[in-house]
Amino acid sequence: MKKAILKTFLITILSVVTAATISSCSNSNDYEIFGSIHGCVTDHTDGKPLENASILLTPSGVTKLTDATGFFKFENLDAQQYTLTVQKQGYQPNRKTITVVAGEDFQIDVQLTPIPQ
Numbered sequence: 001m002k003k004a005i006l007k008t009f010l011i012t013i014l015s016v017v018t019a020a021t022i023s024s025c026s027n028s029n030d031y032e033i034f035g036s037i038h039g040c041v042t043d044h045t046d047g048k049p050l051e052n053a054s055i056l057l058t059p060s061g062v063t064k065l066t067d068a069t070g071f072f073k074f075e076n077l078d079a080q081q082y083t084l085t086v087q088k089q090g091y092q093p094n095r096k097t098i099t100v101v102a103g104e105d106f107q108i109d110v111q112l113t114p115i116p117q
Helices: 002-025
Strands: 034-043 054-058 062-065 071-078 081-087 094-099 105-107 110-112
Touching (some): 081 110
Antiparallel strands (some): 034 071
16 A cells, blocks of 8 residues: 555656656747848959948848958847848949848858959
């Protein structure tokens, strides 16, 4: 009789612990709601990275400058379509359109063509 009670008690405890462990691992609110865009801006003729190129993200209106390696990144973006307008003095502007998906980081590289002198 004591063995049956002990067995029932142990099964109950094991069930409670298992249920608690499973529920703590699967939180329905643990999902990404934002996405991001990153890439490099380079010279079309020689492939060299372009520092201080201006990237305007529309419709957000946020502008970033590329670093010394031509790299840029926009983070925490709502899932929707964006247009990148890339400009640098001495180069023709370039536009790219991208659709951001929640939880994803998209790479988009942009080449700028020098303006003939």
